[in-house]
Amino acid sequence: MNGEQLADWLEGLGLADHLAAAGLPTFERDLGGVVRWRDPVTGTALGDEQLADLDRVLHQDGDDPTHAVPLALVQLRRQTEVRSSLLASPTHTYASLAEVRGVSENAARFAVHKAAERNALLVVPHDGGVLVPAFQLGDDGELRPELAAVLEPLLASAMDAWQVWAWLTQPAGLLGGQVPHEAARDDDEVAIVRHAAVRLAERAGR
Structure with a gap:
């Protein structure tokens, strides 16, 4: 050509x-x-x-x-x-998360950093700052309890934050087309979601 x-x-x-x-x-x-x-x-x-x-x-x-x-x-x-x-889906900055949690912005920033260090919160770098995807949070701005064991292996793996975000919020082949974070709300499905997350994390590390 x-x-x-x-x-x-x-x-x-x-x-x-x-x-x-x-x-x-x-x-x-x-x-x-x-x-x-x-x-x-x-x-x-x-x-x-x-x-x-x-x-x-x-x-x-x-x-x-x-x-x-x-x-x-x-x-x-x-x-x-x-x-x-x-990026078009709901997300939080430190300021908006602080408002939901009823704390200062500094307190929210500190809590987010500590949770991220423990692989207990998905925090995504963007434009020199960070975003906290809202899907993983309850109405109080805290991590949904059922997602803790799902997030931990993914965030501890070789996957980057964007990949984790995408997998959790889109239909997943390992779950027969279900959206992982939505399926995790079902007590009968959450163990399967955790297993799929572990499998995916293991594959990412190969």
Whole structure:
């Protein structure tokens, strides 16, 4: 593919916006619609040889290079979509959690840090701060008791906080499509959710 075809192909797959995050060359179109590819480090225009190299990289997954899809970009797009969905769900900052708990912001910050150290609260880094996903909390702002044994193995594993958040709040294959944190509310299901969490944590450590 030439530069124009590569750009059209990536736009058709909805992957063009994820090139920079993957450390790959990016492109822009001028007012006439002409595609210009740029090196991610130097910002200089790509030559034909560099475009050919990029073409090979993007088509290296799969048995048929003609129809191969750049899996790394697909995964990156999926990760971005999941994170956007998670960020749209209810969360707390130290200030909002302090209000729910009826304590000072400093007290809430200290309690959150201590709970996170014990793997007893999911705390997610975001934009230089942290978010506390609200699904794991009761009306009093404290951790739902049934989730303590579910969170501990996940937070002690090699999974990052975003992965833990995603697994707990989306349909899980290990639970037959149930949402883990919702299934944990059922006394008959909570032990199964804990077992699935342990299994997932073990897999993450391999």
